[in-house]
Amino acid sequence: MSKGIVIFAQNNSSIDYIKLSIFAAKQAQHYLDLPVSLVTDSLTWLNTTYLDHPFDQVIEVHEIAYKQKKAFFDGALSSKSLEWKNFARYQAYALSPYDTTLVIDSDFIINSSVLKSAFDRDADLQIYSQSMDLAHERSADEFNRINDRGIPFYWATAFIFKKNPMMESFFDLISYIRTNWDYYKMLYNIDASLFRNDYAFSIAIHILNSKMDGNFTVELPGKMIYTRDKDVLVEMHNGTMQFLMEKKNYNGEYIIAKTTNLDVHVMNKFSLSRFIDGGSGV
Amino acid sequence: MDERIEKAFAVANYMATLANQKRIILEEYNQQLIYYVEGATFKITPDLISFVKTMCDRPFDLILIDANNLPVKISNPKQFLNDIIQKYDNASLEYFSKYLDIKSKRKIADIIDL
DSSP states (O other): OOEEEEEEEOOOSSOOHHHHHHHHHHHHHHHHOOOEEEEESOHHHHHHHOTTOOOSOEEEOOOOSOOOEEEEESSTTOEEEEEOOOOOGGGHHHHOOSSEEEEEETTEEOOSSTTTGGGGSSOSEEEEOOEEESSTTOOOGGGTBSSTTSOBOOEEEEEEEEOSHHHHHHHHHHHHHHHTHHHHHHHTTOOOOSOOHHHHHHHHHHHHTTTSSOOSSEEOSSOEEEEOTTSEEEEEETTEEEEEEEOTTOTTOEEEEEEESOOEEEOOHHHHHHHHTTSOOO | OOHHHHHHHHHHHHHHHHHHHHHHHHHHHHHHTEEEETTEEEEOOHHHHHHHHHHHTSSSOEEEEOTTSOEEEESOHHHHHHHHHHHHHHHHHHHHHHHHHHHHOOSHHHHTTO
16 A cells, blocks of 8 residues: 655745745655655646656646635735635545545645654544644634634645545545535635635535534644744754744734744745745745 | 833743743643554553553453544553553653753743754
8 A cells, every 4th residue: 555645736926836845845755754746737847947856756737717816924014915726635536646645735844753653544534623823822713613603624734545435525525615615605604705625625524424523534643733824934953943923913023932843834935935945934 | 111111021022932832842742642553543641551551461452442532452562551651751751851941041042042
C-alpha cells in the first residue's frame, strides 16, 4: 500500500503557491520521510522557475471558468484583493497517486513527525476539527462551527484519506456541494459568499454522518495549530518558528510567540514567501 | 507618557507574552504525549500508565479504548507499558525544563530567545 503527500498549488497574480509548496514539501519530506506530489495549474511556471523541485509526481489540473476573489492580509495593516483558486480540492481522490494520502495546503508547515504514524491508523478519513490559535484569547468561534448555530467545522487544510469506495463517495459529494454551492450555502446558513473547502468538507462530513454526531471521521492527532494572515512569521529554524501575533482588539499591535516542533498553518502567505526568499518574514 | 505608565504597559506586554507562551509549551507537551500502537492512538496520561500497570500482570488479553473510542488488543502489554512510561518521562521532563526556563525570564526577548 503506497503512502504519500499531495499539495495543491494554483498561483494568482501576487502569490507564488508553487514556491510555498516546494518549501512545504521539503519540510514534509524531512519530518515524515514520504514522497510528495504536486497538483497545479501552473505547470509552465514550475518547469521554468523551479527546475530542481522535490516532487515525486507533478499532476496538472486546468483552470476553471468560475473565479472568486478575497482579501489576503499581510499583517494587520496591509491587504490585497486577489483571485482565490480553491476549486480543485475535490479532485484529491482522483488525482492522488497514493493509496493513503496526506493532503496539505502549501501554507501548512510540518515541523514534527506526529502525522507519520497516522498513516497506519485504521481510519478512512482523518481530519482536524480541534484547533488552536497561536495567539491568546482571540475568538476562534468561526473555526468551531460553520456558524453560531451550525454544524461542526472541519479543516480541509490537512487530512489523510485512504482510497476506497466510501472515500470516493465522500469526494463525489464534495464535488456536488461545490457545483451547487449557492444552494448548500443557503441550506447551512453560511454567511460567507465565497466557496470554501473547509465548509464543503464540513457539510459532506455532516451528510455522511447521517446529519448526526457520527463517526465517519477520525480526529487527526493533536490540533490544527494556526496563525492568521494578520499575523507575521518572523523566523524559522530547525523546527522552531517565531511569529508576531496580532493582539485581540488591538489592530496592528502584536505579541511575539515561539513554537518548537509544532506543525503550523501559516495563513500569511506573503510573510511565508518573504521568509523562503531568504529574509525575515517581517 | 509618564515613565511609570510606560513601565506598566511593558509589564502588561510581558505578562501577555508569558501567558501565551505557557499555552504553547503546554500544547507542545500534549503533542509529545501522543502514542501510536497497532493502528490505534493514545494520549499518555498518568491514568493510562496506572491502568496498564495494573492490568499487565493479569493472564488475560489487554484491550484498551483509544483516543477515538476504538478498541484495540495490545499484543505486548509490557512493551506498551515501558514505551508509554518512557515517552511520558521524556515529554514531562522537557515540559518542566521549558516551563522553568520561561518562568525565570523577565524580558519578552528572553522568553522567546530573540
